Amino acid sequence: MSSKSRSTIEVGADGVAVITIVNPPVNSLSLDVLYSLEEKLQEGLRRDDVKAIVVIGYQGNFSGGFHISSFADLQQGKVAQPKPGYVSVDILTDTVEAARKPFVAAIDGHALGGGLEIAMCCHARISTPNAQLGLPELHLGIIPGFGAKLAKGEEALDLGLVDAIVSPNQLLETARKWALDIWERKRPWIPTLNRNDKVESVSDAKDILKFARAQAIKQAPNLYHPLAYIDVIEEGVVSGPRAGLMKEYETFEVLLRSDTCKALVHIFFARRGTTKVPGVTDLGLVPRHVKKVAIVGGGLMGSGIATAFLLSNYAVILKEVNDKFLEAGIDRVKGKKQICNATLKGKLSEEKFEKALSLLKGTLDYESFKDVDMAVTEDVPLKQQIFIDLEKFCPPHCILASNTSTIDLNLIGERTKSQDRIIGAHFFSPAHVIPLLEIVRAQQTSPQVIVDLLDVGKKIKKTPVVVRNCTGFAVNRMFFPYTQAALLLVEHGTDMYCIDRAFTKFGMHMGPFRLCDLIGIGVAMATEAQFILNMPDRTYKSMLIPLMQQDKRLGETTQRGFYIYDERCKAKPDPEIKKYIEKARDISGVSTDTKLLHLSVLDLNQLEKLSDKDIVEMISFPVVNEACRLLAEGIAVKAADLDIASVMGTSVMF
Numbered sequence: 056m057s058s059k060s061r062s063t064i065e066v067g068a069d070g071v072a073v074i075t076i077v078n079p080p081v082n083s084l085s086l087d088v089l090y091s092l093e094e095k096l097q098e099g100l101r102r103d104d105v106k107a108i109v110v111i112g113y114q115g116n117f118s119g120g121f122h123i124s125s126f127a128d129l130q131q132g133k134v135a136q137p138k139p140g141y142v143s144v145d146i147l148t149d150t151v152e153a154a155r156k157p158f159v160a161a162i163d164g165h166a167l168g169g170g171l172e173i174a175m176c177c178h179a180r181i182s183t184p185n186a187q188l189g190l191p192e193l194h195l196g197i198i199p200g201f202g203a204k205l206a207k208g209e210e211a212l213d214l215g216l217v218d219a220i221v222s223p224n225q226l227l228e229t230a231r232k233w234a235l236d237i238w239e240r241k242r243p244w245i246p247t248l249n250r251n252d253k254v255e256s257v258s259d260a261k262d263i264l265k266f267a268r269a270q271a272i273k274q275a276p277n278l279y280h281p282l283a284y285i286d287v288i289e290e291g292v293v294s295g296p297r298a299g300l301m302k303e304y305e306t307f308e309v310l311l312r313s314d315t316c317k318a319l320v321h322i323f324f325a326r327r328g329t330t331k332v333p334g335v336t337d338l339g340l341v342p343r344h345v346k347k348v349a350i351v352g353g354g355l356m357g358s359g360i361a362t363a364f365l366l367s368n369y370a371v372i373l374k375e376v377n378d379k380f381l382e383a384g385i386d387r388v389k390g391k392k393q394i395c396n397a398t399l400k401g402k403l404s405e406e407k408f409e410k411a412l413s414l415l416k417g418t419l420d421y422e423s424f425k426d427v428d429m430a431v432t433e434d435v436p437l438k439q440q441i442f443i444d445l446e447k448f449c450p451p452h453c454i455l456a457s458n459t460s461t462i463d464l465n466l467i468g469e470r471t472k473s474q475d476r477i478i479g480a481h482f483f484s485p486a487h488v489i490p491l492l493e494i495v496r497a498q499q500t501s502p503q504v505i506v507d508l509l510d511v512g513k514k515i516k517k518t519p520v521v522v523r524n525c526t527g528f529a530v531n532r533m534f535f536p537y538t539q540a541a542l543l544l545v546e547h548g549t550d551m552y553c554i555d556r557a558f559t560k561f562g563m564h565m566g567p568f569r570l571c572d573l574i575g576i577g578v579a580m581a582t583e584a585q586f587i588l589n590m591p592d593r594t595y596k597s598m599l600i601p602l603m604q605q606d607k608r609l610g611e612t613t614q615r616g617f618y619i620y621d622e623r624c625k626a627k628p629d630p631e632i633k634k635y636i637e638k639a640r641d642i643s644g645v646s647t648d649t650k651l652l653h654l655s656v657l658d659l660n661q662l663e664k665l666s667d668k669d670i671v672e673m674i675s676f677p678v679v680n681e682a683c684r685l686l687a688e689g690i691a692v693k694a695a696d697l698d699i700a701s702v703m704g705t706s707v708m709f
């Protein structure tokens with residue numbers, strides 16, 4: 056056992072034993088910690104000088120749940136598998152819940168996953184106002200595995216998940232007193248497993264679970280583990296708590312070894328690894344405090360970026376070139392509330408949004424830039440001039456960030472003397488929703504500025520990924536072949552709508568053509584032009600997109616693109632699209648008449664009848680190849696960063 060991972064016991068003169076879970080920083084439950092916890096629980100139960108027991112986490116953090124790094128050890132059989140039900144039945148149900156002495160959980164910080172489950176098995180729970188309680192296991196491809204209950208939610212007290220809320224400095228004393236009160240029968244002594252006051256009748260519960268199943272399938276048709284979770288809950292409701300616990304154990308064991316779990320655990324650690332950049336974050340630099348941000352340009356991206364900062368309590372100055380544009384920019388920010396509401400499931404109150412808006416100030420000149428800490432420019436012309444202006448008006452410490460998605464960052468700063476503080480801050484539309492921030496370091500960007508932006512990224516709740524400067528940076532470059540391969544297949548006979556369907560079935564929110572309509576044909580053209588310019592020998596020059604642009608089929612905004620759209624932006628395939636495809640084929644010299652063709656690899660007959668799996672592979676594998684090139688060229692620091700860039704950058708788009 057490592058010296059920092061263990062459980063300790065201390066018995067006070069009042070007869071209360073305080074058992075502390077120790078495994079900083081989040082006091083996760085490794086097998087070592089669990090074995091030692093069981094030992095201490097038994098000691099507390101055995102000792103005659105102990106009347107009641109309080110369980111608490113080390114240094115203000117109850118527990119972040121099962122030690123996720125141990126998943127791989129269990130999956131690979133590197134550690135001895137505990138016997139079935141060892142934790143959920145033997146320790147929690149039969150030792151804690153069934154104990155002759157009362158247990159009280161004193162919760163501060165996080166009580167998550169297995170951590171919350173330990174707390175729930177105690178006979179009462181006292182929490183601080185800021186404690187966070189939840190069962191996030193589904194994010195890891197598994198289900199709560201130490202004995203999950205039906206009750207869960209944010210408002211722990213309202214839900215009955217905790218019994219009292221007290222300030223952190225009263226936590227331990229209140230929990231001790233509560234435990235003694237239970238011991239003296241002044242408060243109820245309730246084994247949680249048998250509580251059913253929050254559970255509906257069996258028939259009502261079945262209806263609710265049926266609805267939950269339908270919702271789960273609608274939300275993520277490819278995921279099995281949410282459905283398995285519902286099955287476990289149903290077993291508990293129908294056959295009783297112990298039967299539920301055993302089904303939970305069996306299901307957990309299967310899910311733990313699933314590809315989904317392995318991938319999601321990889322994502323958990325990869326996400327935390329993006330902020331570790333060799334030669335930057337290991338220099339001991341402390342991020343400087345950014346308080347005020349100026350944004351040049353209030354278009355789609357500028358207003359989205361402004362919203363992202365405002366929602367994280369940054370003061371924002373939005374600059375435009377005239378009153379009309381400024382008003383439109385501010386209106387766009389005001390209009391973001393609806394999207395925020397939909398995305399954050401209504402969590403954004405009117406009050407919070409109004410407070411955020413009060414931090415926004417519009418301007419037409421650079422005068423008010425003299426005390427900003429960070430200035431972001433949107434994708435507007437004359438970027439070089441803008442950076443010259445920014446250098447003139449912003450204070451010398453100010454970070455100068457550009458939200459370009461394709462323009463060379465080294466060029467942007469070429470005419471300034473501040474190249475060390477010029478950095479790419481590539482947001483993804485809608486900028487206040489998509490959780491990725493691609494941080495692009497130009498040749499001379501200083502490590503301090505990268506560290507500052509990493510910190511800002513975290514504060515605005517984005518996952519930052521640091522990459523080097525190249526055409527398209529990491530995300531657009533990785534996903535450029537995605538559209539290219541799709542265009543190639545369509546020109547060679549594959550049905551466009553079958554391609555999109557194959558991708559939605561695969562689990563993406565939308566396929567490449569629907570995505571193109573969403574981002575706009577104009578943007579797709581501009582991006583393509585950069586790639587054709589910089590990688591002429593590696594681009595497939597389809598005329599399909601230019602032909603659409605010629606006819607003003609610009610995507611969702613014009614209600615016509617690869618699809619046609621009604622007023623509510625609902626997409627419908629358009630039979631007319633055939634005309635454009637045929638024209639594009641003619642220009643490219645592609646014929647779909649198999650008799651005229653001598654194709655050895657791409658047989659058109661086959662391309663017309665590709666299976667969904669083939670479609671997904673033929674379009675995704677070039678993306679993987681491009682990711683390998685990015686690694687080989689040193690654009691990305693590590694492969695895991697590219698995984699995160701793909702998952703986070705495309706989480707709403709796909």
Ligand SMILES: C[C@H](O)CC(=O)SCCNC(=O)CCNC(=O)[C@H](O)C(C)(C)COP(=O)(O)OP(=O)(O)OC[C@H]1O[C@@H](n2cnc3c(N)ncnc32)[C@H](O)[C@@H]1OP(=O)(O)O
Pocket residue numbers: 080081083084119120121122123124165167168169170172191192195198199200201324327328
């Ligand atoms: C059987 C059971 O039902 C199964 C389970 O319990 S599965 C686990 C369920 N628990 C979870 O999913 C919680 C996962 N953790 C989190 O969400 C967040 O880490 C947190 C909210 C606890 C804290 O967030 P935050 O303060 O931002 O710190 P964060 O950077 O994420 O974590 C700090 C460090 O602890 C590690 N860590 C956090 N939770 C961990 C866990 N459960 N196991 C192992 N390591 C963990 C992180 O990897 C990170 O390590 P690093 O410093 O080397 O990068």
